[in-house]
Amino acid sequence: MAKADTPTKKTTAKRARTEKGHYIKDDPSTPNVNEAYETEYVWFESRESEPSMFPVAGISPIRNFSNNRLEYKVEASDVSRFEMNHFVKNSRVVRKG
DSSP, X not given: OOOOXXXXXXXXXXXXXXXXXXXXXXXXXXXXXXXXXXXXXXXXXXXXXXXXXXOBTTBOOEXXXXXXXXXXXEEGGGHHHHTTSHHHHTTSEEEOO
């Protein structure tokens, strides 16, 4: 039985620019980082205020002192792995916004 092809959403990466608006080229001396494109992030936060900080899926949190919640800055390419963590699945940590 043939599996039906499901359409996939293509995301285009945004090119990095200087303050004058010129494109930034990739630096060959840093093979693990592509400076030519901006990294997109998705923010998550703890649903309640937390007494202590804890990492989720290896990502350390940032404390928001105005509401005492933890915030997680996750690269857009890593969101699906992050959402597989039990803190996210149990809604202790939710997508911000």
